[in-house]
Amino acid sequence: MSEARRKAAPSRARRKKHWALRVVGWLLALFFLGVIGAAATFFIGYQTTDIPDPNKAFQMNTTTVYYSDNETELGSFYDQNRKSVPLNQIPKTVQDAVIAAEDRTFWTNPGVSPSGMARAAFNIARGQQLQGGSTITQQYVKIMYLTQERTFSRKFSELFIATKLSRQTDKKEILEGYLNTIYFGEGAYGISAAGDAYFSEPDPKKLTVDQTALLATVLNNPSYFDPDKAVAQKRILERYRYVLDGMRIGGTISEAQYAKFSKALPKLDKPQKPGRFAGTKGYLLAMAREELETLGYTPEEISGGGLRVVTTFEIGKQNEAVRAGTTQLPKKNAGLHVGLASVRPGTGELVAMYGGVDFLKSELNWARLRARPGSSFKPFAVAAALENDRSLYDTFQGTSPIEINGEEKNNEFDRDYGAQVTLLRATKLSINTAFYDLVDKQMDDGPSKVVDAAEAAGIPKTAALERGRNQSSTVLGPDPYASPVEMANAYATFAAGGMYTPVHTIKTVTSPGNAKNFDQKDKYKPERKFDKAIADQVNFALMSVTEDGGSGERAQKLDREVAGKTGTAGGVAVEHRAKNTKCDGCLEGDDTLTSWWTGYTPQLSTSVLYRAGKTGEGDLDPFSDDAAFFGGNWPLKTWLAYMEPALGSSDEVKFDEPDPDSMDSPTPTFTPTTPSITPTTPPPSKPSDPPSTPPSTPPSTPPSTPPSTPDDPPTTKPTRPTRPPITFPTGPNDPPGEGEGGGGGGGNGNGNNQ
Template identity: 70%
Template sequence: MSEARRKAAPARKAKRHWALRALGWFLGLFFLGIIGGVATFFIVYQTTEIPDINKAFTTNTTTVYYSDGKTPLGSFYDQNRHSVPLAQIPKRVQDAVIAAEDRTFWTNPGISPTGMARAAINIARGEQLQGGSTLTQQYVKIMYLTQERTASRKFKELFIATKLSRSQDKSKTLEGYLNTIYFGEGAYGVSAAGDAYFSQPDPAKLTVPQAALLATVLNNPTIFDPEDKDATTKKRVLGRYQYVLDGMRQMGTITDAQYAQYSKAVPPLKKKQKSDRFKGPNGFLLDMARKELLRLGYDQDEISGGGLKVVTTFDVNKQKDMVAAATEKLPKKNRQNLHIGMAAVKPGTGELVAVYGGPDYLTNQLNWATLRGRPGSSFKPFAVAAALQDGKSMWDTFQGDSPIEIQGKKLRNELNTDYGTVNLLKATEQSVNTAFYDLVDNQMGDDGPSKVVDAAEAAGIPASKTLEDDRHNPSTVLGPDAYASPVDMANAYATFAADGKAAPVHTIKTVTNADGKVEVSEKRLEKQIKQAFPPDIARMVNFALQNVVEKGTGERAGQLDRPVAGKTGTAGGVAIEHRAENAKCDGCKEGDDTLTSWWTGYTPQLSTSVLYRAGKSGESDLDPFSSDPAFFGGNWPVRTWLAFMEPALEGLPDEGFPEPDDDDIKDSPTPTYTPPQTTNTPTNTPTSTPSNTPTNTPTNTPSSTPTKTKPTKTPGWPPIPTGGPTTAEPTRTPNQPAAG
């Protein structure tokens, strides 16, 4: 063997020795880590003490206040609790909850390894921690810990749950859980839940389907709300309910035949009457505040029992003024079927200072202040803003005669009135439909209606599928479909009052937790306030809408005796009670009825919108409630508005609007304005009647009060949705609504 080969062998031996040494170190550290982890777990486990039951659990009622932070508005729920021993809770009720929340409850160590892994992944990602995975963990969180979602709280929960599972009989844990878990509707524990949902406080008298539905709800009372009429929610509730029943079948609690019978549909509710705390108009305020808290990320458990102090934007005195106006200053005829929605917003802030959604929340949960309706001509100010942004002037002229042909259809003014050639200022003042058709559909290009939609959304009208679908509808400028609610309109007009600054409308000022920490404040909204329109454009819109009050369709609002701007709106169509007849006569009644009547008016300090509707679904005819030829926006809506605004503005300075630039309001040469001449058409004449139809011209000129035009005919009417508390909205309307 050569000397070179003899020297190579030791080198190979040294390399193998180094690899083995590295592996040995790695294994040593690995096992040391395991030993250290086990030792740490053992030490922490031994030193972890099960704390006293959370005494605050029974006292943490969330209280809601008016904007002053001192005057109570109310609270969300009677925190209904009634503990019963496990012996009085039948096995079917116990098994329903176990099947829903923790099917390995009787055998697991109180924690879920998969739940721990999910928590670790969330921590690593910086995401929000989720609730306990096992029934024991959920019980520990409720009774022994705070509701905070932090890593330290989560790991403490795991140790307490493990120790509790080893030191306490499982039956005792189940009893505590069944008497403390939140089921929604202010009900804590299965006894209170049975009473809230089925008027049955004795768990022993709950049926299998009733027990399964309660177990369905407790997972998340918001997303599994059995009263929600939304089709998606109903499907979700049924799916979860069937999941619970399937678990009970696997556990042997029910048979296959019983599962087949019970799983077809959820059992009917037999709910107790809501607490008087929701009685009257203020119930709508509490409901709106609750919904905003949900949007802010609070769950139902925190909202009802988190000990929160919620300060709303509602002004206690202005709220009283609004309720008085809406209940006292309205037509005397058949008030039971007449509905008023009102909302007042502080310009520049988006604070909703007063709302009237109806006389009694307990009687009818339809909030007429938040339900969208047809805005009619009250949508025209957005067309004015869009035109000014498009380079048009208030002194540009348009066709005021009726009819005007747009996309092959002849569209008309109220009473088929001829106004001659009018400028945009006069068209706005007198609410001339044909001039706005000419402006939007002829002079603003093919995307004129879309520009109106953009302006409306910039001002604060929420984007919606209905509005999106009408981006190419020639009648969009006349608000033919359910675009906006009084809350939306008050806030959108407030944008003009605030020199073009749009602020998100809201009802919550601050939320303070049980420890006194402010969790939510209005500072969250500062970045959302935007300059929606240049100040010069907003000022020109204000200028035009002040003319509406000074000598146009809203003259009555001038009684406020301070600078006021605003716009009327009236939308016509076929009332729900006339639709069957209309279908039989091939559209002979289209446009005969008034379906919505608006006045939205504002000062620099306050923007208020009033909407009148009629009938159970808000789709009945308003005309029988007024002695006028039609239920005009310039009459009762303005009267009701005045009854609120006069006391609401008392003591505030007589503030004027910022003046537009002198060059903008300097009247350019325009054709002389010709007094209107009215052309009466037969009542049932369709809008497609040739222009040479014989007419009769009266000698008198019409007043500034608007009337309705007949919309073009469309085939049939879809059924009116009655829906739940937030779903009653009108059907789509024909292409040309009546508007004034």
């Protein structure tokens, strides 16, 4: 190698080193420029930001709720209950509980939390909602001086104002303002109103330690930590213990007090709600408010944001629903509960709902509380069968009993309907054994397919419903709990030709300045769940239920094309469970616990449910002269009392006829067949027939007419077949249970024929 080339190599190395140093220098320069720029930006922002006058918007504006006509007022949300209390009248335990919950460095921090701000900035950079990281000072600034919007500009204003306020104002003054303005839920602003709302105690000095800790728990997020929500109890208890632990660490309470109070939440003692929630309107307002929260409106915005809310409830139909639910009842009705829900197919609009007599006396909404649907679940089995290439004219076992997985399953009163019955006839007469044969013997993974069809139609996916995927009795609904609101909307999916739209109560929301408007068309859009050909056939099958001899033949009084299905679920009523335990299950299956009729036209889908007793688990049978409280009797009568005036003089709309090519029959016309039947008990007479004397022996030849419908009352009540017990799961829409629940088809399926 030449001398010249040896000297060139070090020169290149030096150039690389110099280049690396330059890059490092540039990066350091950019870093310092960034720091200087950020400091300058903060300094300028701090200097140019003035503490504004207290927010006039805090003087809350009433939110008004209207019926669907956008003119008739349904009610309002103006629950601003606020009474200021000087800090010297607020005990240290109350102050320390709130500080332990929201800002444990309140007395020493500069009014802002840098780590919290960084976390909020990181969230918004990832496209998430700007939230969290707020100190007590920042929260107070947001309430008194700024809007509730979550944007960078508002957050930076909050940062500058909180910093300046913390430097210029005594922390005690900030804490006093915060404790008198923060929202605790239940329309309560400030600690005095909160004590009154949750414990009927407006004087903060009289609040106990555990009550104070719960209030501090709730204020973090009144909706998420709502003590009235059963699903929130676990997270509330965890947050409550976190607050108590902060009070223990701060020396406010002792170890013994922490051990005592952390065991359980204190008992609530709420005063009666305002009179504007009285009567049946309270159920509508409560449901509308809940939906507003799911749409992203905060409790503060709902209670005092000056919103104009237009609901889907139609005042004429709503009045008729209330009339039907309160007047079209058995003469003996003390302890009876009626739930009625009416949905417009294709839109998901809940146009009417009857949930109870008086919201102030009981907040249990019987139109939203879930119950076992019994045979009301069979239409989903029909849809599942059609989706799996079965036909309405395929035949299945109609004799009773049928053996499924080693267990005997029966028809109601153990009736026989013939060795082979079509699916169409099985639907019309609600023949249990035929549906067991279809789902559990003739379809692979049948129960799971029934669940799939139910969820597609609109029955919410729940743990109870999912359990049904592995149970032979799923077709008779032992586990798939549903409410009248949910059932009405699921049947509406078929009425709409297989198009599902989420059920809802809010049409539009208009906010002041149009800052946060909402229109149902932007959120609730129809989605195809079933082929129209399948939906048409389901409608056709359910129309047969309302024909002569069908379990819902009374629906003919509407004088329109109607499709629908009855449903009953049996078991052991709560008043009989102690006796049932003593006799080792001798009463299982004797009682009727739920009774349904869900019927629809192309214009309106309405579901009616009857229940009895304080928790809805009482025996319905004593309220009826029938063999049992069948869905084709009082539930259908109540349905008619609503549907006749609700449809009024509107033009009749007929269902689309099924395509003959999609059915295994020359024409989609139902022709009743005469089953081979050997009744074990004489068939009951129709309701209009006079009582007859039963024959001493069964007839030796089959009757020339189809057997009477299961809704026809016999002259004497026959002995009911045994039904196995079930448990009553408690969900967010379920009433509290009392011990073991009754059954109806969970094992032998005897109680769900209707």
